[in-house]
Amino acid sequence: xxxxxxxxxxIIPEKCRTTVAFSTHGVRLSQAQAKxxxxxxxxxxKTPPESKSYAVNMFRGNVVPEQCFPYPDVLSPDxxxxxxxxxxxxxKFFAEVNDPAKNDALEKVPDDIMENLKEMGxxxxxxxxxxxxxxxxxxxxxxxxxxxxxxxxxxxxxxxAHQSIGFKGILISGNPEQKKKYLPDVATGTKIAAFxxxxxxxxxxxxxxxxxxxxxxxxxxxxxxxxxxxxxNGGIAEIMTVFAQTPVKDPKTGVTKDKVTAxxxxxxxxxxxxxxxxxxxxxxxxxxxxxxxxxxKIPVENVLGExxxxxxxxxxxxxxxxxxxxxxxxxxxxxxxxxxxxxxxxRLQFGRKIETxxxxxxxxxxxxxxxxxxxxxxxxxxxxxDRGFTDYQVEAAISKIYASEAAWWVVDEAIQVMxxxxxxxxxxxxxxxxxxxxxxxxxxxxxxxxLFIALTGIQYVGAHLRQLQAAFKNPAGNIGVIFGExxxxxxxxxxxxxxxxxxxxxxxxxxxxxxxxxxxxxxELIGQAVEAILMKHGKNIIExxxxxxxxxxxxxxxxxxxxxxSRASRSIxxxxxxxxxxxxxxxxxxNEAIGRVRSNINGMKASSSIENYKIMSQISQTICKTGGxxxxxxxxx
Amino acid sequence: MAMRxxxxxxxxxxxxxxxxxxxxxxxxxxxxxxxxxNPFDEIAVEEAVRMKEKKLVSEIVAVSCGxxxxxxxxxxxxAMGADKAIHVEIPAKEFELVQPIHIAKxxxxxxxxxxxxxVILGKQAIDDDCNQTAQMTAxxxxxxxxxxxxxxxxxxxxxxxxxxxxGGTETIKVNVPAVISADLRLNEPRYATLPNIMKxxxxxxxxxxxxxxxxxxxxxxxxxxxxxxPVREAGQKVDDVDQLITKxxxxxxx
Numbered sequence: 001x002x003x004x005x006x007x008x009x010x011i012i013p014e015k016c017r018t019t020v021a022f023s024t025h026g027v028r029l030s031q032a033q034a035k036x037x038x039x040x041x042x043x044x045x046k047t048p049p050e051s052k053s054y055a056v057n058m059f060r061g062n063v064v065p066e067q068c069f070p071y072p073d074v075l076s077p078d079x080x081x082x083x084x085x086x087x088x089x090x091x092k093f094f095a096e097v098n099d100p101a102k103n104d105a106l107e108k109v110p111d112d113i114m115e116n117l118k119e120m121g122x123x124x125x126x127x128x129x130x131x132x133x134x135x136x137x138x139x140x141x142x143x144x145x146x147x148x149x150x151x152x153x154x155x156x157x158x159x160x161a162h163q164s165i166g167f168k169g170i171l172i173s174g175n176p177e178q179k180k181k182y183l184p185d186v187a188t189g190t191k192i193a194a195f196x197x198x199x200x201x202x203x204x205x206x207x208x209x210x211x212x213x214x215x216x217x218x219x220x221x222x223x224x225x226x227x228x229x230x231x232x233n234g235g236i237a238e239i240m241t242v243f244a245q246t247p248v249k250d251p252k253t254g255v256t257k258d259k260v261t262a263x264x265x266x267x268x269x270x271x272x273x274x275x276x277x278x279x280x281x282x283x284x285x286x287x288x289x290x291x292x293x294x295x296x297k298i299p300v301e302n303v304l305g306e307x308x309x310x311x312x313x314x315x316x317x318x319x320x321x322x323x324x325x326x327x328x329x330x331x332x333x334x335x336x337x338x339x340x341x342x343x344x345x346x347r348l349q350f351g352r353k354i355e356t357x358x359x360x361x362x363x364x365x366x367x368x369x370x371x372x373x374x375x376x377x378x379x380x381x382x383x384x385x386d387r388g389f390t391d392y393q394v395e396a397a398i399s400k401i402y403a404s405e406a407a408w409w410v411v412d413e414a415i416q417v418m419x420x421x422x423x424x425x426x427x428x429x430x431x432x433x434x435x436x437x438x439x440x441x442x443x444x445x446x447x448x449x450x451l452f453i454a455l456t457g458i459q460y461v462g463a464h465l466r467q468l469q470a471a472f473k474n475p476a477g478n479i480g481v482i483f484g485e486x487x488x489x490x491x492x493x494x495x496x497x498x499x500x501x502x503x504x505x506x507x508x509x510x511x512x513x514x515x516x517x518x519x520x521x522x523x524e525l526i527g528q529a530v531e532a533i534l535m536k537h538g539k540n541i542i543e544x545x546x547x548x549x550x551x552x553x554x555x556x557x558x559x560x561x562x563x564x565x566s567r568a569s570r571s572i573x574x575x576x577x578x579x580x581x582x583x584x585x586x587x588x589x590x591n592e593a594i595g596r597v598r599s600n601i602n603g604m605k606a607s608s609s610i611e612n613y614k615i616m617s618q619i620s621q622t623i624c625k626t627g628g629x630x631x632x633x634x635x636x637x
Numbered sequence: 638m639a640m641r642x643x644x645x646x647x648x649x650x651x652x653x654x655x656x657x658x659x660x661x662x663x664x665x666x667x668x669x670x671x672x673x674x675n676p677f678d679e680i681a682v683e684e685a686v687r688m689k690e691k692k693l694v695s696e697i698v699a700v701s702c703g704x705x706x707x708x709x710x711x712x713x714x715x716a717m718g719a720d721k722a723i724h725v726e727i728p729a730k731e732f733e734l735v736q737p738i739h740i741a742k743x744x745x746x747x748x749x750x751x752x753x754x755x756v757i758l759g760k761q762a763i764d765d766d767c768n769q770t771a772q773m774t775a776x777x778x779x780x781x782x783x784x785x786x787x788x789x790x791x792x793x794x795x796x797x798x799x800x801x802x803x804g805g806t807e808t809i810k811v812n813v814p815a816v817i818s819a820d821l822r823l824n825e826p827r828y829a830t831l832p833n834i835m836k837x838x839x840x841x842x843x844x845x846x847x848x849x850x851x852x853x854x855x856x857x858x859x860x861x862x863x864x865x866x867p868v869r870e871a872g873q874k875v876d877d878v879d880q881l882i883t884k885x886x887x888x889x890x891x
Binding site for chain 2: 088124
């Protein structure tokens with residue numbers, strides 16, 4: 001449950017090196033490593049990283065269409081046919097065999113359902129067929145996960161914790177021996193897997209984990225001690241991807257420091273125990289437990305990836321698995337909308353079907369639009385991964401944030417449309433609402449992911465600006481001045497001067513040209529705003545979370561606009577039956593999104609907004625100091 | 638006893654789909670509508686697979702007649718356990734007027750060609766509800782038939798088939814080769830699992846046409862009009878039995 005941005009955020013002087021590390025439950029924005037390394041003047045001339053990521057390039061005010069237009073279409077006719085065949089038995093299983101309400105009440109996936117799922121092949125969807133899996137690509141996986149999300153998120157987590165993160169490390173970072181040894185058993189569900197990172201003192205700040213593995217004196221194995229909390233499948237997993245500190249000697253300095261390493265730990269190694277299952281708000285059917293490691297002997301061949309490179313492994317696993325949530329929640333939203341619209345079309349009040357009332361119509365329209373956006377982004381990200389692009393981290397984070405918030409909103413409104421009926425357990429929505437809540441928290445809280453989005457983009461811009469700086473070859477002493485100059489020049493060099501951009505015109509169907517202009521304008525606004533905050537705050541931008549959040553919001557909306565424009569344009573081209581409907585949803589979304597983008601961008605610079613942030617910071621401090629609200633009851637009692 | 642089984646798999650509109658009549662009343666809407674294997678044929682496939690598991694059957698050949706999408710249905714049969722498949726391609730337009738007699742001729746020819754010992758079919762398809770194909774196939778082959786099977790057991794070199802009949806069941810003994818049709822209670826079909834679907838992709842599928850088999854598909858019927866069933870009219874509430882009798886008398890029903 002970690003996002004770790006290991007590259008350095010260097011916008012200004014090289015001697016101040018900043019590390020940004022994120023994970024699930026907090027953020028590490030530390031500059032502790034500053035001055036520990038000598039400046040490297042050559043970095044100034046290094047070519048900045050190039051990325052074709054649509055979202056990342058927005059930070060420079062650039063429209064780079066490659067990864068967004070046209071909408072990806074990655075399935076071969078054969079893969080498409082296979083997928084069609086896979087979807088229907090999966091749907092049938094969930095419709096006819098599984099009972100999500102029962103699983104929720106039992107707080108367990110019943111054994112017969114587990115057995116059924118194993119036979120179905122649901123535990124090894126992306127494992128190659130020669131290793132007992134189903135061998136699906138990301139797009140195919142997304143479609144099946146959508147079926148799971150539409151039916152039972154508790155089972156979704158059991159399956160997701162197993163294959164999306166539990167053994168994903170072995171799949172993407174394991175060596176051939178590790179794959180051969182472990183994948184056949186986890187693919188069939190014979191052995192369940194779990195991902196073990198979070199600790200009592202280490203949530204979002206994953207760098208601070210305390211679990212520690214030390215190499216034995218004979219060098220044959222590591223001895224692991226520590227404990228993990230909130231581990232999905234923690235009570236049932238036989239195979240665990242465990243992250244622990246290991247002492248690593250720096251080959252240059254000779255200094256030994258603790259660095260995180262990933263291990264494949266078998267319960268059978270001994271010394272592994274777990275707590276009773278946690279009692280949770282939702283996803284109750286899934287098992288969540290604490291896991292304890294006491295002198296667990298891990299053979300050295302079970303190091304996953306390189307020693308000391310555990311964070312890279314964790315980051316890759318989480319980035320790689322995130323798209324699945326968008327797909328699952330698309331399914332969840334689809335079934336909630338089905339319930340709400342069915343109710344609205346049949347419920348009579350005041351002598352009319354409630355679907356004829358504007359108050360209900362707006363809700364249903366917004367539900368559908370949010371679903372359209374979520375689904376479009378999820379399959380865009382999955383498609384890009386299948387096309388072999390590797391710089392999808394920001395888009396995957398956007399997908400997770402958008403999907404989890406849209407799904408919460410949609411299910412909440414579905415309940416509202418159904419009124420009292422929606423509040424009853426039998427409507428089947430209250431469980432979904434409870435199940436959904438965790439999606440805004442786990443695998444990188446949305447708050448952390450917003451900062452991740454903003455800072456990843458800023459870092460990209462920073463690297464490009466630094467190169468411009470170097471071009472001036474001015475004495476290092478005046479670097480601040482040059483920085484300002486360079487930024488202004490950069491501004492001009494990318495042609496930012498306001499006005500309507502036509503950057504997206506060639507890629508979007510002409511019937512959506514106004515919306516395409518909005519989407520281009522939004523990119524320009526972001527580019528300008530990023531330049532402005534860099535000039536204003538420099539490296540201290542990492543402390544400006546009020547501003548960064550607004551930047552992230554604008555980025556999410558702007559990316560979403562591009563994605564739906566891309567999808568709708570493809571639908572027009574293909575003359576889909578739903579094309580008119582899709583155009584309407586795209587129009588409303590973009591027309592409203594540009595307003596939000598303008599407002600958020602304004603909120604990054606307007607003095608009244610900045611003043612408010614200062615005040616809010618102060619209010620919060622007062623409350624936390626007081627211990628609860630600091631104002632008295634109006635009655636004074 | 639190790640027989641070769643030929644199993645029929647018709648592709649029909651999924652049972653859960655609400656069927657809509659085309660505006661021009663020439664048929665029902667099939668484009669973009671979810672299709673799946675006829676449920677009675679699923680039971681037939683399942684029974685063949687169980688017979689194979691009991692070593693009564695050595696090889697299962699699934700066959701489907703109709704447009705290209707029938708291959709998906711055949712893949713499902715193979716994912717359930719059929720060993721190979723034959724797709725008799727009939728273009729969608731032409732398929733609309735194909736009748737049980739055509740299919741029975743095709744099946745009879747294929748049964749002879751593949752040297753089948755037993756042909757197992759669903760008792761009827763849920764789209765046209767004809768319930769004729771198994772009987773006609775047996776007639777063309779001049780084989781014994783055991784239709785509406787609820788249980789199939791080995792009985793020496795023959796098969797003991799328990800049939801569903803009005804008011805109960807009867808058990809008959811049939812010599813092989815024979816044609817059997819599957820009734821609802823014969824078994825509960827398994828789900829095609831995802832790994833088996835992937836494996837099914839590698840199983841052989843042969844393509845044929847009716848012409849290859851020497852079967853003439855000239856339509857013997859003409860569709861005049863396809864219409865929705867009449868909408869049920871609203872009922873009336875009565876206060877007591879007397880009033881009910883009066884009303885029924887008034888309507889001339891009693």
